[in-house]
Amino acid sequence: MALVTAKELLTPKPQGRAVGAFNVHNMEDVQAVIFAAEEMGTPVIVMASESALKYAGVAFIARLVQTAAEQVSIPIALQLDHGQDLDLLKACIDHGFTSVMIDGSRLPFEENVAVTREVVELAHAHGVSVEAELGRVGGKEDDISVAAHEAFLTDPDQAVEFVERTGIDVLAPAIGTAHGLYKGIPKLDFPRLKEIASKVDVPLVLHGGSDLSVEVLHETIRSGISKINIGTDLKYATTNGIKAYLEENPAEFEPRKVFAAARESARTLVLEKLRLLSIPEHGN
Numbered sequence: 001m002a003l004v005t006a007k008e009l010l011t012p013k014p015q016g017r018a019v020g021a022f023n024v025h026n027m028e029d030v031q032a033v034i035f036a037a038e039e040m041g042t043p044v045i046v047m048a049s050e051s052a053l054k055y056a057g058v059a060f061i062a063r064l065v066q067t068a069a070e071q072v073s074i075p076i077a078l079q080l081d082h083g084q085d086l087d088l089l090k091a092c093i094d095h096g097f098t099s100v101m102i103d104g105s106r107l108p109f110e111e112n113v114a115v116t117r118e119v120v121e122l123a124h125a126h127g128v129s130v131e132a133e134l135g136r137v138g139g140k141e142d143d144i145s146v147a148a149h150e151a152f153l154t155d156p157d158q159a160v161e162f163v164e165r166t167g168i169d170v171l172a173p174a175i176g177t178a179h180g181l182y183k184g185i186p187k188l189d190f191p192r193l194k195e196i197a198s199k200v201d202v203p204l205v206l207h208g209g210s211d212l213s214v215e216v217l218h219e220t221i222r223s224g225i226s227k228i229n230i231g232t233d234l235k236y237a238t239t240n241g242i243k244a245y246l247e248e249n250p251a252e253f254e255p256r257k258v259f260a261a262a263r264e265s266a267r268t269l270v271l272e273k274l275r276l277l278s279i280p281e282h283g284n
Helices: 006-010 027-040 050-056 058-069 086-094 109-125 156-166 190-199 214-222 232-248 255-276
Strands: 019-023 044-049 076-083 099-102 129-134 138-141 144-146 170-173 204-206 225-230
Touching (some): 006 076, 027 058, 027 232, 027 255, 050 058, 050 076, 214 225
Parallel strands (some): 019 044, 044 076
C-alpha cells in the first residue's frame, strides 16, 4: 500500500504497544523490516539516518521502501532520522519521505524552536509529519556522537512550550536512554516521562531503544512512549548474519547467498523486537 506519515501511525496514540521504527541501510534491511512487519500484521516505520542516506542515496532508499511497501498490506512510514542538514532534509521530502526528524537538540532552546518551526512549515506544506528532539540523548549513532556530560534530560514544562511553539507532530524527549549499546544498566527517568506524557498532546518517541530489556521497554510504553527506535540491534543482526554464514561457508563467493543470510538474520531480529513492543495484557 502507499506510504503514510508517522503521525498517522501514532494518532490516536497506540494503547498497550509502541510502533517499531528501524534504521535501514540497504535493500536487505528494507526487505527484512517490511516483510517481518507484514508477517506480524503490524505497522512499522522505516528510518534512514543522514549517514545512511549519504551512503546509499536518498532516491535509492526512497524507491526501495516505496517498492517494498507496495507489496504489503500494512501501513508503512518512511522517516529521515536525526536530520541536521536542511538541504538533505528537503531532498527527503522531495523524494517521497513521509516523515522527517529535525534534530536541533545541540542548539540553545530558542534556536531549536526556530529551526524546528521552519522545518514544520516546510514539511506540513508537503503533507509530511515532523519529529523533533528536546533535551539530548547520549551515545553514538552513525556520525552523531553525544558524550555523557553533554546529554541532558527534557524539562516537562519546556516540552509543553516547545510543542506549542513549533507545531511538531511527534516529540523525542531525553529520559536517560542512549544510542548504541549500554555499558551498564540504563537508568531511565520514568516519573519525568509520565509527566511529559501527561502535559503534551503529541506522541512520544524513545530514542536508544536497542539493547533494552523487555521489562524496560514495556515500562516505557506504559509511561507514555508510542514509538521506539531501534538501530544498533539491527546493525548487529545484519553483520552477525554475514559472519555466521561465512564461517560456515568460507569458500562462498556468491553475494546473493551472503546477503540473503544477512537479511534473514535481520528479519528474525525485527520479528523479535516487534513482538516485544506489544504488552501481553493488552493483546495485539
